[in-house]
Amino acid sequence: MRGRPGLVTAYQRDMAIFPTNTQRVWFVMASVAMVLLTFFLSDDLALRGASAAAAAIGAIGLNLVTGWAGQISLGHAFFLGVGAYTAAALGGESGGPLIGLGLEMWIWLPAAGVVAAVAGVVVAPIATRLRGLYLAFVTLGLVFIGEHIFREWDSLTGGIGVGRSAAKPILFGYDLSREGSFLGFTLSAERQYMLFALLVLLIMGLLAKNLVRGRIGRAFSAIRDRDIAAEIMGINLANHKLIAFTVSSFYAGIAGALLWTFVGFVEPRSFGLTLSIVYIAMILIGGAASIMGSIMGAVFITFLPRIVDLLAKYLPLIEDSPSGGFLNVVQVEQILFGLLIVVFLIVEPLGLYGIWIRIRNYWKAWPFSY
C-alpha cells in the first residue's frame, strides 16, 4: 500500500531485491547519476572511478565469502592476481616474449573469472576442514605462495620488478583504450573505462543481491552464525562453502582483470598481503554483509589517497614543503588506512552502511527523534 512501506502482503515483495518503490526510484536515479557523473569528471578522477567500480566488484566477492558465509578469507589478493594474469595472458600481446594470446575482452573477462573460480574450488575443501582463524591463516599462506608463483613464473608475469603489460580492452573490435565518441561526446579512454566498469558492476551487483536474498544466501548466513547448527538443520556445509569460495573467487577474478587493464601494467608485487587487507578494509569500513556497503567501502578506500592529499593542504603535520614535517603523504595515507580500520571496528561495526542507515533512520523519523 502507498505510504505503508512496512506492510508486506506478498512473499515476492518480501524477497524482492528492491521491495519498495522508493528504493527502485533511488536505484534508477543513482545509476543514471553515476553515468552522467562520468562525463563531468576529469580524466584522472574518472580513472579512479573506474578503479573504484572494479574494486567494488572484488569487495562484493569478499563480502559474499567473509561477510555472509563467515569464512574468513585473507587470500583475496591471490584470486585477484589469478584474474589479472589470466586476462593478461589471454588478452595481452601475442608473439612477444611473454605469454599472450591477443584475444578480445568478451573472452578474457569471463575467462579471468572462471579461472579464478577454479582456483577457489581448489581452496574450498581446506575451508571445510578448518574453522575460523585457522582458515584465515591458510588463506594468508595462499597469498604468499601465490606471490612466489607470480614471482617465479616469468614467462607469464615478467618477473618481479619488471612486470608485463596487461590485457588490451578490445570489445568486439572497439578499443576502449582509444578515445572514442558517442552521440557527439568525445569519450577519453578513462571515461570509457568508467562506463564499462559501472556496467559490469551493475550486472554483478544485481546478481550478488539475487544470490543473497535466496536460499543460498540464507544458508550462508546460517553458516556464519552457527555452522554446526546449520549442518544439523540440513545445510550441506561442504557444498555451501564450496559455492561461497567459488563465487567469491569469480568476482575477484573479474575485478582483478578489470583493475589492471585500466592501469595497463601489472607487476607481481601488487598481489601481496597488503592487497588482501585493503579488501578486508573495504568490507569492514563499508559494512559487512551488505552489497551497498561493499560499494561504499570500495569507493571510499579507492579515493582515500585523494582525500589525504586534500587533507595534506590543511594539516600541518603532513609534509608538503621541502623541510620539516614528519610524514609524507603516502605514509599518512597508510597510517590513516590502518587507523580507520581500528576506529570503524571500535566505533561503528556496521561500517559506512551502518552510518548511512543511521542517517536514513534519523531523517525518516524527523522531526521526531525517537
Added chain:
Amino acid sequence: MTEFLQATVNGIATGAIYALLALGFVIIYKSSEVLSFAQSGLMILGAFWVVYFSSVLSLNFWVAVVLGVLVSAFLGVAIERSMLRPMVGKPAFSVAILTIGLNIALTVIGFDLIGVEIRSLGDPWGIQMVEIGQLVVSRKDVATIVASVIVVGGLLAFFRYSRFGLAMRATAIDQETALAQGIPVARVFAVAWAIAAGLATIAGVFLGAGTGVTAAIGVRAIRALPAAVIGGLDSIPGAIVGGLIVGLAESYTVAYQAEYLGFLGQNFSTAIAYVVMFFVLLVRPYGIFGTREVVRV
C-alpha cells in the same frame, strides 16, 4: 655433513627468532583470546627504540636493549588499554582485523622512524664468526640461541613459579572463573601484551644485529605467524617448536632446494613456512600441540 650442520645451526638461530615472535603471539592469544597480527609492527618499532637508544643516544648496547624492551612493553600496554579494551566481547574476527589495522599503522610509523638508511644497533657481535669444532658459526647466531634460551627459560619459570604467572595461567584456562577468584584479569591482559611486545623487541634486535636494522626486517616477522599456527595457537611449547620448525625448514631450503627441487624457483625459502603450515594443518587442523576446539552449538 658440515653443510648440513651449518644449515642446522643457522636454522636454529632463525628459528629462535621466530619462536620469540610466535611466543608473544601465543601468550596474547592464550590469555585474552585475541589474535594479534601486530607482532611484526611491534618488532619493527622495538628494533627502532633500541637503535635510538644505542645509536642516537649512544648508550651501551645492553642498556639500550633493556630500555628498548621497557619502552616497547609500555607501548604494548598502551595499545591494549586503548584499542583492545573496547573490543572485549566482540567477535574474534573483528579484533583480529583491528590488530591488522594497528599493525599497518605501527609498521608505517616504524619504517618512517628507521628511515631509508641502514641503522646500526651497536651490537657487540657484528658479522664475526666463531669456530665450534668443524663448524664456522656467526657469533650473532650463537648469541641469538643463547639469549633466546635464557629469555624463554625465564618466561617459563615466571609462568610456573610466580604468583602472577599462576594468575595468567588461570586466566588462560577460564577468564570468568579467574575473575571470580579475584584475579585482576584486566591486568593480565596488559601484562600479556607487554610481554609480547618485549619478546618482539628482542626478536627484532637479533634480526637486525650484524647487518643492521632496515625496513626490510618486517617482511621476516610475518613468517612467525605460520610458526605459531604450526605449533598450535594456544600452546606455549608449540610456539617454540613451531618457530624452530620454520627456521630449520627455511635454512634447509636455502641450502638444498636449488640442487634437489630447482623447479620450485629461487627464493622459495620465503614461501616454505606456509607450505609447511598447509601440510601440518592437513594432518592436525589445530596445529601440532593445539587443543581441539569444543564449541557449544
Added chain:
Amino acid sequence: MDTDTQLLESMAIFILKSRLGPAGVTGGGEMMRTRWAKALILLAVLALLATACSQDDESATTTAAPATTTTAAPATTTTAGDTAATTTAAPEPSLAFDAGVTEEPCEGGNPDNGCIYLGVISDLSDGPFAALAIPAVAGVQEFWNTVNADGGVAGFDVAITAENTVDARYNPSEHVEGYVEIEPNILMLAQSLGTPQTQAALPQYIEDNMVAVPATWWSGWAFPENDGNGLVLETGVNYCFEAMNDVDFVVGQLGAEISYAVVGFPGDYGGDYAAGIDVGAVTYGLGDPAFQLTQVPLSAGGDVSEAVSQILATTPDVVFITTGPLELAQTMGGVFGAGGQALFVGTHPTWNPGLVAQEALLPALQAAYFQSGFVPGWFGESEGHDKARAAAEAIEQSPNEWFLNGWASQYPVKALIEDAVASGDLTRAGVVAAVRQLEDVSFEGMLPNQTYFGSPNDIAPRQSIINQVDPEAPGGTVTATGMFTGPTAEAYDFNAPCFVP
C-alpha cells in the same frame, strides 16, 4: 539455595558491569559518546606522539631532509594545465606552449618570469633505491633552485612541486598510475627512476610527447627504437660499458686467471650489466661465471641467503654485484660473517654513503669493495661541482654522489628548454622536436659534453670511474682511478642494446 542464587546474581551483575563499562546495562547514548571520545583521544595521542617524535628524529637521520618527498595527485586542476589553450599575452609573444608551462610566475619565483613545471617519478620510501633517490631528487631540485636564483632559463623559472612528485616505490604499475595523474600538469619529466618502470610507462610517454630524464642507465636508451626516438634523455655511461670498464679494472688488479660470479636485480638493470661482464669475460678469456643469480630486492620480500650460500660454496675471486645498497650490505655481511672472502665490485646504484656507518661491515667494505660511478666524486673540480657543493651546503645535504648525479642529469633539460624557446615552440611537440637536434650539451665540466642524436656507437658515453671505500671521505668513497674508458669499452661496436628482455 537463596544465598547461592544471590551470589550467582551478584556475580553476573559484576561480570556484566565489568564488560559493559561504567554506563552499565542501559548504555545507549552514553556508550556512544564514550566510544567516540575514546576514538578521538586515541587519534589525538597518536598525532601528539608523531609530532613529538619528529623533533627528536630530525637529528637522528643520517641523510639530510629531501627537497620533495610527497606523492603527486593534484587535488584540483591546477593553473598549469588550464592555461593550455589561452592565448593571452605571453613573455615572448611568438612562443607557443601548452601543458606544463604558464606565463604566471612560479610560487615564490621571479615575478617577471613564466613558470615551467617538471615532474618527478622516483623511489622515495619503500623501494630498494630510496636512499639514493632522495638525495638525487634533492640534487635535481637544487639545480633548478640555483638556475632560478640566477634569473631562470629563457625567461622562465622551473618548478618541481610536491604535487608533481610521485613516489612509485620502484613499482612499475605505481609508476604508470602516478604518471597518468601528473601528466596534465607538466612539460617534461625531470626524473623517471628504474629501467622496468620507465619501460612500462614508455608507451604513454610516446603518446603524450613526454620527454623524460631517466634515473636508469640501460644501454637500450641510446637507440631510437627503444626510447621513443629520443624521448629519454640519458646522461652518463650505461651499465653495459660500466661493466666492461669494471672488468678491465679488475683484470688490471688481479690478472686474467680469476673466477667470477654475477649477482643482479631482475630485469634490464641486472641484465645489462651482466651482458657487459660477458663482453669483458670474452675479451680476457675469463670463461663462464661460477654462477649468475637474480636477486630479488629485499623490499620486495627477497632474501640474500641464496646469494650468500652460492658465494660461499663456489668461492669466486670476484663478485660483480648489481643490486641496491641493502642487498649489498647483507650479502657482504653474510659472506664475510661466515668467513668467506671475495672482491665485490658494485655498479653505481649499489652504493650508499650511509653504509660506512655499518661498523661491523666497514673492514670488509674498505678491503674488498670497489664502486663504479659515472660522475667524478664529491671533490671533483669543475664549475658544476662548485655550484653543486654550494647548493648542497645551503640545504645541509651531507656529501653524497647521488646529489651530484641528480644535479648533473638536469643539464640536458636546461639546454633543451633553451633550444625550444629559441625555436619558438615550447609545446610538448616542440620540445620533442628540439630533442632530436640536441647536441653538445655542456655539463659545466662535470662530465664531457654529450650529444643526444646520432649513431649510438659515436655518441654514447663510455667513461666511468672506480671508487674505494674510505669512511673519512665525504660521501664515503675516494677515487681509485680517474674517469677512464677501458680498452674493452673503447673497442666495442655499440650497434645494439647489450641486453634486451
